[in-house]
Amino acid sequence: MRDALCIEVIARRVESEGYVVVDFAMGAAHAAVRLAPHPRKYGNRSSARNRVVSAAQATIATGSRQAVAAEKRDDRIAWLNKASTPAIAAHRLSMEALRGELERALDLRTDASTFMCAEYAEGSRGYVRHRDAAPTRPSGRKLTAIYYLNPSWSPAAAGQLLLWPKEGARVAPVSIAPLNDRLVVFKSFLEHQVLPSRAPRLAVTAWFYNRLELGLELIAEKSRLEDT
Numbered sequence: 001m002r003d004a005l006c007i008e009v010i011a012r013r014v015e016s017e018g019y020v021v022v023d024f025a026m027g028a029a030h031a032a033v034r035l036a037p038h039p040r041k042y043g044n045r046s047s048a049r050n051r052v053v054s055a056a057q058a059t060i061a062t063g064s065r066q067a068v069a070a071e072k073r074d075d076r077i078a079w080l081n082k083a084s085t086p087a088i089a090a091h092r093l094s095m096e097a098l099r100g101e102l103e104r105a106l107d108l109r110t111d112a113s114t115f116m117c118a119e120y121a122e123g124s125r126g127y128v129r130h131r132d133a134a135p136t137r138p139s140g141r142k143l144t145a146i147y148y149l150n151p152s153w154s155p156a157a158a159g160q161l162l163l164w165p166k167e168g169a170r171v172a173p174v175s176i177a178p179l180n181d182r183l184v185v186f187k188s189f190l191e192h193q194v195l196p197s198r199a200p201r202l203a204v205t206a207w208f209y210n211r212l213e214l215g216l217e218l219i220a221e222k223s224r225l226e227d228t
């Protein structure tokens with residue numbers, strides 16, 4: 001993480017606004033490495049170097065069940081928790097350091113991070129309005145930190161992240177372009193949506209979470225489903 005990233009400012013913005021957008025977050029060199037290999041290249045015999053993880057159609061969880069639901073999200077994802085290219089490992093270290101600093105500043109009770117890269121292909125429909133965590137406790141994921149890797153993004157490409165920092169149907173969302181080297185950190189229970197994209201759109205997401213509460217959240221969700 002670069003010195004320019006002032007943790008105190010990030011922490012206070014997250015606390016008061018629910019989110020923060022940091023541009024030039026990691027530096028051009030970091031962004032240029034394209035941390036996560038392009039998911040389309042996974043499995044391609046000519047790019048053995050890129051075969052660190054396998055990408056698959058993203059799924060939506062209902063309790064502990066996962067199912068592809070392309071009408072809700074049509075990205076391809078790969079988990080990066082064990083992948084060990086130097087660039088991915090460096091990103092994980094940076095994000096873990098950020099989690100530690102934010103934990104000290106905000107006392108969110110996070111004790112772990114999990115990492116995923118996601119690519120929305122050209123012409124994708126995006127990801128419908130959703131939350132990454134339950135709005136009431138138990139709620140495992142505390143913060144979502146998304147790092148965008150789109151060097152040639154232009155407004156024509158669209159694919160903005162819409163984020164509703166305040167509850168309420170009539171409150172307008174903020175629109176955040178997936179600019180290269182941009183980091184967005186927001187409270188995971190806030191509603192957000194990915195708009196349709198006219199160009200490939202790549203991001204690496206980190207979730208800062210509480211292990212115990214994530215387990216309890218899944219159990220609560222499962223028993224809620226069984227009761228209905």
Ligand SMILES: O=C(O)CCC(=O)C(=O)O
Pocket residue numbers: 118127132146160161192193194203205
């Ligand atoms: O890539 C983004 O801007 C957001 C993706 C998202 O909401 C998710 O994967 O849960």
Ligand SMILES: [Fe+2]
Pocket residue numbers: 130131132192
């Ligand atoms: Fe999300």
